Amino acid sequence: MKSAFLNGPLEEVVFVNQPPGFISKGNDDKKCSIMYMNSLYHNGGVLFICLCVDDLLITGSSSKGIKVLKSSLNDEFEMTELGILSFFLSLEFQYTEKGLFVHQRKYMLQILIKFNMLNCNTSETLAKMNLKMDHCENEATVDATLFRQIVRSLWYICHSRPKISFSVGMISKFMSNPRHSHMIAAKRILRYLRETLDFGIVFPHQDEKISSHLVVFSDSHWCGDVLDRKNTMWYVFMIVGASISSKKKKVVALSTCEVEYIAACHTACQALWISSLLLELDIESEDVIELLIDSKSTIDLTKNHVSHGRSKHIKTKYHVLRHQVAEGRIKLVHYKIEAQLANIMTKSLKMERSRELRKKIGIQNLKD
Known part of the structure; x- marks a missing residue:
């Protein structure tokens, strides 16, 4: 889109102030950018529009619907056709035999x-x-x-x-x-x-109908921060063989069991949101989400509803994990620590181990 703003003439003077707290000394000329995503439906297919200021990305399940939408936009706005997606917001996209390489x-x-x-x-x-x-x-x-x-x-x-x-x-x-x-x-x-200049994330091809089986890895590092002794925890979401989300949180906990339990709760909440997002994008998702953790004591804690010395001080909000497990939405699965993908996010590893986990989360060399 050649112009991201209204083209109509303005008869009045319009003043726009930056949001409170946004202005910093020496950065008065900085601009705000807004990412907007919306979905449309065309003859049973679904179309998605991702807009960032004047950069417009259109995708969907119907090629005909995409052409109709682009034609409608051209009738209203002055547009430039850039062809198949190859570059968007500093992200590069290449189509290879393995799949989409980002x-x-x-x-x-x-x-x-x-x-x-x-x-x-x-x-x-x-x-x-x-x-x-x-x-x-x-x-x-x-x-x-x-x-x-x-x-x-x-x-x-x-x-x-x-x-x-x-x-x-x-x-x-x-x-x-x-x-x-x-x-x-x-x-x-x-x-x-x-x-590793030529590395990136590969989203493999799916010849058949997309299997949106969501696999989640959760891990933590007890007292991993030497400055405040807070516990570092990460989660990694895998879908169709590639990582789609990772996040770090910091909390204070008294034991490895507690920090793993809290990490699993945060991960479960994010997993439920991603599951609902897939449903909104018209992608079939399995009802049960597998959450892979390497702590048997955490799994036992979710099944034991009696408060005792190890759990009575844990904040009530974290016990939503028990409810989701009981409802059957979340399934906790014990995973060997040697195979825990989230390990790569919580600590520095040896070169061989780092290479192994890097490949498993979908990061590969384009030249391989």
Whole structure:
């Protein structure tokens, strides 16, 4: 769409203020962008419109319906046809024999050039094994503006490279007062991205009707943060062989059982929302959602409705997990810790283990 705004003449002067709290010193000229998604129905098929300012993405189950919709939009607005989806909001899309390959190679190259890391020594791991960082107050300070720019750029890459989320989250805690060790850790992530420049997420082809079996992995790291001793927990959602969502939360818990229980509750709530979203998108979804965790004590706790020393202090809101298990919407399945995919999100791993889990969550090399 060549113009994202109304084309009609205005007879009055219109003043628009930025939302309270949005304005920051030196950023008065920044603009807001709005992502809008809507669905339409055409002769039994479903069409989806994803709009971000003047970037318009149209998809759906009916090719004829898409053509009719584009024709209708052309009648009302001045549009530019860009063909089959290949680039959208810094995300690149390639159609391969394996399926749809989503990556950010162009954006990562821009970042590497911007921070003078294009010709750096590459790294096959994101961080040292069991690395834990503190404020490092005895070390020299570094350019805080440069550090923040690196971190913010890395966060956007997490959309197609969820594996780096743990490392990026670890260094982002020191944006206010970064030190030498923090900058070294940030540059190591850039070195890893240089090594894995051709990697991205593959969404495999489905020859038959889409099987929207939703598989969820939940994991936690008890007292994983050395600064506040909060527990780090992540969940990973897999559908048709590719990861579609990952998220980190931090809570305080007294035991590994408690933090796994809380993590499973947060994961279950997100799983129910994704299940309802699939239904809204007219994608058939199985009624029972499998939640894979590596804690047998957590599974036992959901089945034991008697409050005792291990659970009486857990907030009531987290016991919604018991209700969903009893209703049959969520099925807790014990999964060996060696096969737990969410492990890649909660701690730094050895190179071999990291490669194994990276492949399992759908991140592959386009050239393979």
